[in-house]
Amino acid sequence: MAGQGTPEDVMRSLNFAQDVSKEIKQANYQMDRVELKRLLAELTAAIASSKMELSLLQGVCEARDNELIRLNEALVYKGNLRRRxxxxxxxxxxxxxxxxxxxxxxxxxxxxxxxxxxxxxxxxxxxxxxxxxxxxxxxxxxxxxxxxx
Ligand SMILES: [Zn+2]
Structure with missing residues (x-):
């Protein structure tokens, strides 16, 4: 369920992690070990996926920042570039x-x-x-x- 590093992808994986933890909570820690183990594994995977989406999102933000810096430089240079x-x-x-x-x-x-x-x-x-x-x-x-x- 890897996304594209959009805020929606981050939220989706965080929501999934939250759903799993709710499920664990609602069982009031009364579930059998196998089921608990399965849910904890799911939770771990959901958190790992959130982390990955967050770092993708960070990459997207940095790429946009760099593009903005580049466009700003281009704008500054535009004024004093001459064709020859x-x-x-x-x-x-x-x-x-x-x-x-x-x-x-x-x-x-x-x-x-x-x-x-x-x-x-x-x-x-x-x-x-x-x-x-x-x-x-x-x-x-x-x-x-x-x-x-
Ligand atoms: Zn060229």
């Missing part, structure tokens, strides 16, 4: 500088992915994320005047 040739660059006073970012990843997903030189080639740059290739001369490293990156 086939790449995007950070800019100072409207002047692009530094290493180029993949234009496909930025325009499609607001992801800032630096282009890499393709191994054994100084004419081709490649995006490690989407694998698009760019001409190095259309995506040069830009020195920033009076600024060392």
């Amino acid at each position: 040739g086939d790449g995007y660059y950070k800019s100072i006073d409207g002047r692009p500088y530094g290493q180029p970012y993949c234009s496909y990843c930025w325009e499609g997903n607001q992801k800032l992915i630096h282009l890499h030189n393709r191994i054994l080639s100084k004419d081709v740059r490649v995006c490690p994320h989407c694998k698009n290739e760019y001409q190095a001369m259309r995506t040069p490293f830009l020195e920033a005047e009076g600024y060392t990156a």
Whole structure:
């Protein structure tokens, strides 16, 4: 009965654990050992499942937090990113500088992915994320005047 780490999944497994403990309580500890053992095993399993759902939920929350941070960064960068040739660059006073970012990843997903030189080639740059290739001369490293990156 593993869920997807939604709050509903957590509640469902907690409710199940509660139902089992109610059953134990209602029997007023007067049940036979075999039955009690079975219920305790069920309770243990229900609690383990709640724990798992909770950690899944925590993962989901962290992933959403990270996505929010990423989108916020993208929004901040949006204002000072400049397109030059086939790449995007950070800019100072409207002047692009530094290493180029993949234009496909930025325009499609607001992801800032630096282009890499393709191994054994100084004419081709490649995006490690989407694998698009760019001409190095259309995506040069830009020195920033009076600024060392
Ligand atoms: Zn890309």
